[in-house]
Amino acid sequence: MLTRWRAGLLFYRSAAPFMLGISGLILGAVLLPSIYEGRSRGILPALLLAKLATAPVVWLLSERLRPGQYWFYFNLNISRRQLWRGAVALDGLLFLGSAWLMRAALS
Amino acid sequence: MSETALNEAGPQVLEADGIRIEFGGRQVLSSVYLRVQTGQIVGLLGRNGSGKSVLLQTIFGARAVADASVRVNGRRVVPAFRERGLLNYLPQEPLLPPSLTLARAARLLGVDLENATARFPELRPQFDKRIGELSVGSARLVQALLLLHADTAFSLFDEPFSGVMPVHVETLAEEMQHLKQRKGLLITDHRYAEVLPLCDVVYLLHQGRLLRLDGDVREQLRDYGYLAG
Numbered sequence: 455m456l457t458r459w460r461a462g463l464l465f466y467r468s469a470a471p472f473m474l475g476i477s478g479l480i481l482g483a484v485l486l487p488s489i490y491e492g493r494s495r496g497i498l499p500a501l502l503l504a505k506l507a508t509a510p511v512v513w514l515l516s517e518r519l520r521p522g523q524y525w526f527y528f529n530l531n532i533s534r535r536q537l538w539r540g541a542v543a544l545d546g547l548l549f550l551g552s553a554w555l556m557r558a559a560l561s
Numbered sequence: 562m563s564e565t566a567l568n569e570a571g572p573q574v575l576e577a578d579g580i581r582i583e584f585g586g587r588q589v590l591s592s593v594y595l596r597v598q599t600g601q602i603v604g605l606l607g608r609n610g611s612g613k614s615v616l617l618q619t620i621f622g623a624r625a626v627a628d629a630s631v632r633v634n635g636r637r638v639v640p641a642f643r644e645r646g647l648l649n650y651l652p653q654e655p656l657l658p659p660s661l662t663l664a665r666a667a668r669l670l671g672v673d674l675e676n677a678t679a680r681f682p683e684l685r686p687q688f689d690k691r692i693g694e695l696s697v698g699s700a701r702l703v704q705a706l707l708l709l710h711a712d713t714a715f716s717l718f719d720e721p722f723s724g725v726m727p728v729h730v731e732t733l734a735e736e737m738q739h740l741k742q743r744k745g746l747l748i749t750d751h752r753y754a755e756v757l758p759l760c761d762v763v764y765l766l767h768q769g770r771l772l773r774l775d776g777d778v779r780e781q782l783r784d785y786g787y788l789a790g
Contacts, residue, residue, distance in 0.1 A: 457669055464658060464669075522654040528623055528642045529649045529656070529708065530669060 461530050462540040468523060472512045473545045477552065480505055485553055489560045498553055505549050509542050572598040573714045575648070575745060577620045579630045582612065590616060591769045597745040597762075599714055602737060604756045605749040606787055607766030613749040614653060616766065617717045620747075621650040633714075648715035649708045653723070656704045659693030663703060666692065670711050677710035678703075680732050698724045702733065709736060715745045722752045734759055753788070 466473075480501055488494040516523070527537055578594040589612040597603045607613045618624040620631055622640025631641050638644050657666050663684075667674035678684040684703060692700055705721040722730045734755055737746055750756050757763065763774045767785050774781045782788040 457671070461669060464661070467660075468658065522652065523658070524623070525650065525652045525654070525656050526658060526666075528621065529711075531643055531645050533640070533643060 457530060458532060461527055461532055462537065462544075465523075465527060465537045466541045466544050468520070469512060469516055469541050470545075472515055473541070474548075476508045476512065477505065477545070477549045481549075481553060481556060485556060486560075489557060494557055494561065498550065498557075501553060502546065502550060506542070506546065509538075509545075513538060572600050573745070574598045574634055575620075575715050575747075576632045577616075577630065579628045580616065580619050580626055581628065582615055582619070582626060588769045590619075590766075590771075593771045595620070595747075595764060595771055597715060597747050599743065599745040600741060601761045602741050602746045602748060602759050604760035604763040605747060605766065606753060606756070606763065606782065607749070608787060611766040612769070613766055614719050616771075617650060617719050617747065617749065618652075621648065621717055623650070646713055648717060649711055649713045650717045651705055651708050651719055651721055653719045655692075655700065656708075657692045657700070659691060661692050662689055663692065663695070664688045667707055670707050672707050672710045674707075677706045680736065681706070681729065698726055698729070701725050702729050705733060706736070709740055709746075713744065715747065718746065718748045718750070720750045721748060722750050722755055730755055753782070 484504075485494065485497065485501060488497055524534055524537070575597045576595070580590050580593040581588070582590040593616065595603075595605075595616070605613055605616070615624065619626050619629055620641060622631070622638075622642045625640075629639065630637060631639050633641075633644075633647060638647060641648055642650070661669075664674060667677065674688060681702065684699065687695060687699065692703075695703065701721070701724045705718060705725075708716050708718070722733065725733060730752070737748075737759060740746075748756060748759070757778060763778050765772045765774055765782065765785055765787060767787075772785075779788065783790050
């Protein structure tokens, strides 16, 4: 089980540049202005939805740029679906955590 | 996910059949039946583009093929890679993430790196290097060794000798001979001079069909145009 967690983190690290970049873009371009304009209440679910909607784009980019990235994980008995489910869940949590911290610090 | 226990009572048998693959209207594989059992090294030969890699990937379960049947001791296992302890696969392309150190890759794969590289002392100083820092030949050798020593019943190797220097090819071949006592190996590689002496069974992929070669294998390879007359 520990191996699967470690492998999941390793996979997330490889997709993180795309995923964290999109998170930064949404938080910086949407959440930050709305905090300063005092209209950030209730915005988090919509931002999370927007963030989740970008997951297919990240997946497509990752498939195009690193088509051979899965072999190692297959050899650890982990499927594509499991890898992406874990990466999207972790990324969603990091996104929500960062958004919550930003609001708490700046509101 | 079930776990494949090593069968103490006898050899495990991996079988694949019903694999039919077409690319752009061209039938690449048809009516394929392949059998590997623990204790055997099985060679898979064929010309470039004959579908060797596709066949290995289909058996491994990375490529979904309708009607493909992969069985172990008669039990269907599709996709086979999800079955813990059943099989692993060395692709032609790099297997390990380049940012991973050799030691960490071995830990994730559950392999004792000291033991796996015991006959390759020159690899020892490289345990803490990232895979991306190794030479192409060393990286290939290490990947083959890790999968060979991993605790699986079968290993599928796509060009394991590619890029590996001759002295290491010989030792790697000896390792394969030694480790086949506890696992079954399915190997495809164009270095037929190294592969043929290793093999207990040889298959040739020829015009989409998988032929089992018995008797004078080299003669038949010449007849089918795989070796020059």
